[in-house]
Amino acid sequence: MAESLPPTQSPGFNTPCHKPQESSVDLNLIVIIAAIICAFLCALGLNSMLHCILQCTLRALTEPIGWVASRIVNAGLKKKDMVTLPISVYAGLSSPSTVSSCAICLMDFSDGDRIRILPECNHRFHLDCIDKWLLSHSSCPTCRLHLNSNNCVSCLQISTAI
Structure with missing residues (x-):
């Protein structure tokens, strides 16, 4: 009799194409x-x-x-105190040793610019620049000299007397 060989199984049916358990473990x-x-x-x-x-x-x-x-101390000036600081018009006839630019915006002063001169230190700034500064700080941006209401009132009296 002829010996019969056991049937062989094809490898494609018993082994899965992909392993879903391993990939889900990696994702987790x-x-x-x-x-x-x-x-x-x-x-x-x-x-x-x-x-x-x-x-x-x-x-x-x-x-x-x-x-x-x-x-x-450095919380800013009140608007009524800030208004008392002197304002002048820049004429450009100052000496060469005088600073001719605003330390806040770094722009040079032009003839006819309205500038504000701070008391005691005499630093000059564009009116808009220094007013914005003084609403949040009560000191000179250049030398940090504190301005208070007493300085502003004396400054007003000095500027009106001259």
């Missing part, structure tokens, strides 16, 4: 790692924000008088 691992990194960055940002808040609060509690005073 990537999502988990991304979530951990995102959570770490959020925690780091929150920690930095809380550290900043605690430092500011500690400074306000330990140095309340000095901190508040420093904020008030």
Whole structure:
């Protein structure tokens, strides 16, 4: 009798073409790692924000008088005090040693420009530039001399007397 050989199986039917379990595990691992990194960055940002808040609060509690005073001193002039500062028209006949440009916008003064001269330091600026500055700062942008209402009133009296 003839020996019969056992039937052989073709390799295509028993082995799957792709392995869906392995790819889903890789995708899940990537999502988990991304979530951990995102959570770490959020925690780091929150920690930095809380550290900043605690430092500011500690400074306000330990140095309340000095901190508040420093904020008030350079908080800007009131509009009524700013109006009392003298205004002049630039004529260009100043000496060569005099600065002929605005330190705020860095533009040279032209004949006919309206400029404001600060008291005591005599620094000159374009009217629009210095008015914007003085609304948020109460000091000269060049020398940091503090202007207060007393300086402005005495300046008004000096400019009207001349």
